[in-house]
Amino acid sequence: MKVAIIGTGLIGGSMALKLRAAGMGDLFIGVEKDPEHAKKAIERKIVDEVLSLEEAIENSDLIILSIPVDQSLSEIEYILNQTDKQIVMDVGSTKKEICEVIKNHPGRDRFVATHPMWGTEYSGPEAAIINSFSGNSVVICEKEKSNADALKTVEKVYSVLGMRIVYMDTNAHDLHAAYVSHISHITSFALANTVLEKEKEDSAIFEMASAGFESTVRLAKSNPDMWLPIFQQNRENVLDVLNEHISQLKKFRSCFEKDNYEYMRTLIESANKIKKIIK
Amino acid sequence: MKVAIIGTGLIGGSMALKLRAAGMGDLFIGVEKDPEHAKKAIERKIVDEVLSLEEAIENSDLIILSIPVDQSLSEIEYILNQTDKQIVMDVGSTKKEICEVIKNHPGRDRFVATHPMWGTEYSGPEAAIINSFSGNSVVICEKEKSNADALKTVEKVYSVLGMRIVYMDTNAHDLHAAYVSHISHITSFALANTVLEKEKEDSAIFEMASAGFESTVRLAKSNPDMWLPIFQQNRENVLDVLNEHISQLKKFRSCFEKDNYEYMRTLIESANKIKKIIK
Numbered sequence: 001m002k003v004a005i006i007g008t009g010l011i012g013g014s015m016a017l018k019l020r021a022a023g024m025g026d027l028f029i030g031v032e033k034d035p036e037h038a039k040k041a042i043e044r045k046i047v048d049e050v051l052s053l054e055e056a057i058e059n060s061d062l063i064i065l066s067i068p069v070d071q072s073l074s075e076i077e078y079i080l081n082q083t084d085k086q087i088v089m090d091v092g093s094t095k096k097e098i099c100e101v102i103k104n105h106p107g108r109d110r111f112v113a114t115h116p117m118w119g120t121e122y123s124g125p126e127a128a129i130i131n132s133f134s135g136n137s138v139v140i141c142e143k144e145k146s147n148a149d150a151l152k153t154v155e156k157v158y159s160v161l162g163m164r165i166v167y168m169d170t171n172a173h174d175l176h177a178a179y180v181s182h183i184s185h186i187t188s189f190a191l192a193n194t195v196l197e198k199e200k201e202d203s204a205i206f207e208m209a210s211a212g213f214e215s216t217v218r219l220a221k222s223n224p225d226m227w228l229p230i231f232q233q234n235r236e237n238v239l240d241v242l243n244e245h246i247s248q249l250k251k252f253r254s255c256f257e258k259d260n261y262e263y264m265r266t267l268i269e270s271a272n273k274i275k276k277i278i279k
Numbered sequence: 280m281k282v283a284i285i286g287t288g289l290i291g292g293s294m295a296l297k298l299r300a301a302g303m304g305d306l307f308i309g310v311e312k313d314p315e316h317a318k319k320a321i322e323r324k325i326v327d328e329v330l331s332l333e334e335a336i337e338n339s340d341l342i343i344l345s346i347p348v349d350q351s352l353s354e355i356e357y358i359l360n361q362t363d364k365q366i367v368m369d370v371g372s373t374k375k376e377i378c379e380v381i382k383n384h385p386g387r388d389r390f391v392a393t394h395p396m397w398g399t400e401y402s403g404p405e406a407a408i409i410n411s412f413s414g415n416s417v418v419i420c421e422k423e424k425s426n427a428d429a430l431k432t433v434e435k436v437y438s439v440l441g442m443r444i445v446y447m448d449t450n451a452h453d454l455h456a457a458y459v460s461h462i463s464h465i466t467s468f469a470l471a472n473t474v475l476e477k478e479k480e481d482s483a484i485f486e487m488a489s490a491g492f493e494s495t496v497r498l499a500k501s502n503p504d505m506w507l508p509i510f511q512q513n514r515e516n517v518l519d520v521l522n523e524h525i526s527q528l529k530k531f532r533s534c535f536e537k538d539n540y541e542y543m544r545t546l547i548e549s550a551n552k553i554k555k556i557i558k
Contacts, residue, residue: 176484181491184492186531189546190527190531191463192553194458194520198523202454202455209557215497216494224544235535246528248476253521256514265507269503271471
């Protein structure tokens with residue numbers, strides 16, 4: 001099988017490394033606008049060659065669309081226009097808009113909408129990690145709209161990556177993603193800004209930074225070119241969750257203001273129930 | 280040297296394990312109210328025996344006070360009353376109140392106020408980890424109020440633990456701790472509650488939980504018996520940081536409400552500067 005990786009960065013690059021190692025795919029073709037990334041992707045053997053989008057589509061059996069979700073949205077129709085037998089999958093963090101934009105496309109059934117739940121705060125081919133997805137879940141949306149063989153191939157891809165497949169409609173996906181992924185990025189960005197603002201007047205503020213702080217703030221390193229389009233496409237859900245999160249923080253604030261540590265204990269004990277979810 | 284560990288949990292237990300392995304201390308005496316913890320501390324060779332507080336003080340050269348900060352506050356005077364040649368150090372996350380309460384005590388110079396910047400979301404002797412503190416910083420407050428030999432021994436302890444010593448006054452310590460440790464716990468508790476509330480109506484919400492989410496929410500497992508007294512003692516600073524953090528989140532909210540993704544980009548790029556701090 002020949003695999004085209006449209007966007008040889010963190011996600012596309014990590015997938016290619018693992019699929020090649022597992023023997024799923026005998027040629028990997030990259031499509032990459034950034035010449036530095038293209039060079040690095042070849043150096044790291046993520047792809048064998050870098051071609052134009054047209055050539056890559058023509059010469060591949062499976063096309064993995066792993067570019068920011070705004071770019072996916074503007075490319076997907078064009079790609080499906082060039083596709084007859086090829087299978088096209090995306091890996092974006094939002095699913096509603098991309099499925100909406102191609103719902104009446106004659107090639108809709110060549111497309112499988114997916115979102116593997118793995119990532120780091122880094123980007124580009126240098127950030128790609130071979131055994132990265134294993135043990136996490138991947139969401140496939142609107143599986144009934146994909147051709148059975150296309151779906152089967154994509155399921156095989158995720159099985160090789162060691163992921164647990166969850167099927168969901170696009171509304172449920174985008175809502176859930178807002179809760180268990182997108183909001184975490186907003187809180188990290190805001191926490192980083194909170195502390196960086198303070199650093200302007202007190203340069204020693206980070207001398208004591210600990211592992212706990214790093215853990216809550218590491219996502220603040222994430223790339224705006226990737227995250228802004230996600231927030232924009234999932235605006236309604238993220239805004240709802242953000243409002244809820246601000247309300248939860250205000251409960252803590254009110255406890256401080258009223259010296260109500262009994263109720264603060266209730267809030268903390270309630271938060272402790274996350275133990276049953278996150279081991 | 281004989282070492283008394285008052286509170287054989289995460290911090291005291293981790294210290295004892297490392298000090299013993301490094302040959303600093305030939306007898307480790309535990310003081311532990313919880314009989315299960317006492318048993319576990321002996322089983323794990325954190326301590327050789329468990330004695331009463333009085334016996335432990337009498338039979339030790341170095342006393343490590345590693346109990347929640349409200350308990351430290353009520354015990355410290357009593358301990359210093361029994362102390363003549365012994366060295367007493369605490370490891371609590373707040374420094375102002377404990378230094379205040381003993382500032383006129385005749386045994387003040389036997390005491391060294393410290394805060395090693397390491398911890399996990401777990402507690403108890405089972406959570407103790409031998410090589411845990413290494414590479415992080417430890418704050419020592421009011422070093423000029425400690426006897427030179429006492430200070431030297433405590434500095435030796437932290438050198439054995441592999442920590443970088445930072446000297447600070449208690450006001451600076453408590454302020455900085457609010458920014459780079461305490462607020463992270465509040466945001467994690469609040470984020471856990473945000474998502475757990477949603478789970479009540481939508482039980483599948485965690486199916487997609489990813490590493491990024493786990494990273495921002497793991498501190499929400501932390502023990503209220505440890506954290507409530509910290510928040511209470513550091514109320515003014517934590518409340519200030521919490522207000523700033525809510526303001527930062529509201530900037531993101533306002534961007535969503537106004538569809539102002541240009542300014543959201545500015546906010547994210549500003550947060551990205553955390554890269555220069557957190558590698």
